[in-house]
Amino acid sequence: MYLSLFITSVMLVTLLLTLWVKRKFTIEVNVWPYRTINNTHKVVKRICLFFAIVCITGLFISNYYEFFGITLMIVVIFSLIYDTYVEYKYEREEKDYLISLLHTISALIISIGVLSYFYTTLTFDDINANADSINSESIESIEIMHYQVNENADNVLDRLMRRRTITLENDQDMNELIIELKDLELRRGFTNSDDQYFYSFRFSYGYNTHQNISVYKQHIRIESQLYKVIGDNTLYEKLEDGHFD
Numbered sequence: 333m334y335l336s337l338f339i340t341s342v343m344l345v346t347l348l349l350t351l352w353v354k355r356k357f358t359i360e361v362n363v364w365p366y367r368t369i370n371n372t373h374k375v376v377k378r379i380c381l382f383f384a385i386v387c388i389t390g391l392f393i394s395n396y397y398e399f400f401g402i403t404l405m406i407v408v409i410f411s412l413i414y415d416t417y418v419e420y421k422y423e424r425e426e427k428d429y430l431i432s433l434l435h436t437i438s439a440l441i442i443s444i445g446v447l448s449y450f451y452t453t454l455t456f457d458d459i460n461a462n463a464d465s466i467n468s469e470s471i472e473s474i475e476i477m478h479y480q481v482n483e484n485a486d487n488v489l490d491r492l493m494r495r496r497t498i499t500l501e502n503d504q505d506m507n508e509l510i511i512e513l514k515d516l517e518l519r520r521g522f523t524n525s526d527d528q529y530f531y532s533f534r535f536s537y538g539y540n541t542h543q544n545i546s547v548y549k550q551h552i553r554i555e556s557q558l559y560k561v562i563g564d565n566t567l568y569e570k571l572e573d574g575h576f577d
Contacts, residue, residue: 342442343438354431373418377411384408384411387404415432415436416432454517456516456518466514471536474535476500476571477496477498477531478531479493498576500576509567518552520557530547531547532544
């Protein structure tokens with residue numbers, strides 16, 4: 333939500349500044365935005381367009397969101413910088429380069445904001461709204477369910493196969509698991525988890541109040557948001573070793 337609001341705000345400010353610059357310098361509005369100055373400019377634009385299409389396609393058909401997302405940002409910024417350079421060098425008097433410069437600055441600001449949002453190191457407490465209530469004193473029990481994803485299932489209900497279930501009610505065991513969970517370093521990202529095995533935690537607070545968290549080999553899902561674990565996922569390793577059995 334905050335990222336969408338940030339991007340929308342930057343784009344709105346850029347639009348207003350673009351209209352102001354066009355009016356102030358009486359810049360002619362180009363009906364067709366894909367305008368080229370010379371043959372070299374045309375070739376560079378087409379190459380950038382090709383890579384942009386490849387990146388957008390990759391975002392939809394592959395799991396390499398991080399690679400294609402960052403590459404797309406680089407391609408867009410390079411294309412805008414080159415537009416600014418060519419327009420300033422060959423058509424400086426027409427002032428079109430000012431518009432391209434504004435768009436370049438806007439793309440840089442958005443890219444920095446996106447990267448800061450996705451690559452800031454977070455902890456479980458930073459993310460989870462109920463972090464203060466997750467401790468062995470307030471939790472009655474923790475149910476750990478080990479699932480296997482069945483890709484060949486005929487329907488969605490049969491896609492998850494529960495392999496085993498562990499219930500923790502001892503304060504020492506629950507506290508150890510909570511400490512491991514809170515010690516994980518996480519970050520948002522262009523992440524996706526296609527792990528075949530994962531663990532689902534069900535925290536019971538009493539009065540039918542529950543919270544579910546899923547732990548994968550390299551990711552952790554809190555509510556509906558998936559986060560990437562930075563470094564070793566010691567919690568997953570302990571679960572695999574049967575430490576809490």
